[in-house]
Amino acid sequence: xxxxxxxxxxxxxxxxxxxxxxxxxxxxxxxxxxxxxxxxxxxxxxxxxxxxxxxxxxxxxxxxxxxxxxxxxxxxxxxxxxxxxxxxxxxxxxxxxxxxxxxxxxxxxxxxxxxxxxxxxxxxxxxxxxxxxxxxxxxxxxxxxxxxxxxxxxxx
Numbered sequence: 001x002x003x004x005x006x007x008x009x010x011x012x013x014x015x016x017x018x019x020x021x022x023x024x025x026x027x028x029x030x031x032x033x034x035x036x037x038x039x040x041x042x043x044x045x046x047x048x049x050x051x052x053x054x055x056x057x058x059x060x061x062x063x064x065x066x067x068x069x070x071x072x073x074x075x076x077x078x079x080x081x082x083x084x085x086x087x088x089x090x091x092x093x094x095x096x097x098x099x100x101x102x103x104x105x106x107x108x109x110x111x112x113x114x115x116x117x118x119x120x121x122x123x124x125x126x127x128x129x130x131x132x133x134x135x136x137x138x139x140x141x142x143x144x145x146x147x148x149x150x151x152x153x154x155x156x
Contacts, residue, residue, distance in 0.1 A: 001048045003055040003143050005137050011047070014054065021050050059129035064145035065136070070096050073106075073146040076140065078132055084121040090114060110154055117155045 011018060022032055028035040036043045056126075065076040071091070088106070091114045095102045105113070124131050136142070 002052045002130070004051065006051045006054060006136075008056075017054070018050055020148070021053070022046065030116045040128050055133060056129060058142070062132050064143045065132065065140040066143045066147060067135070067138070067140040068097055072097055073097060073147075073151075075138070075151060076135065077145065078128065078154075080128065082121050082123045083131065085119065086148060086155070087116075087118040088151060089116045089118070091116065102148050110151075112130055117140050119152070119155065 006014070019029075022028075025046075027035070032043075035046070035105065062076055065074075067074040067077065071089060071093075075086040075088070081128040090097060090106065095114075096104060097103050109115070126134075
């Protein structure tokens with residue numbers, strides 16, 4: 001398995017796609033139930049294979065990621081050959097960027113002296129999708145890139 005198996009909720013959300021995936025392998029509903037009962041390892045392998053297919057599709061389309069913590073924001077732009085990162089660090093203990101009011105404060109005061117910006121880039125060490133998956137597993141979420149591009153413009 002390349003990534004991790006989808007959660008039960010994710011499988012439920014993608015049940016039609018999973019049924020199509022099984023049908024492409026000439027496995028119908030009745031046969032799938034039999035496989036799950038009599039060959040749980042085969043069923044697990046099919047679920048793992050489907051999970052990898054789904055993750056690959058999601059990760060191929062992921063061009064931006066965001067990770068928020070109380071006093072920092074990590075923004076990533078994922079190109080084909082390298083990943084770009086911007087870190088926004090707020091040095092005010094009373095600010096919690098997970099709170100919408102404080103997040104809005106950041107936008108209204110983006111030039112405040114308590115805010116530090118760092119940027120950098122590096123080539124992928126592993127396969128691109130694996131590195132993006134690792135960031136997602138550590139709490140990053142796929143984004144539309146608007147925040148990355150706005151902060152990039154602000155600090156460039």
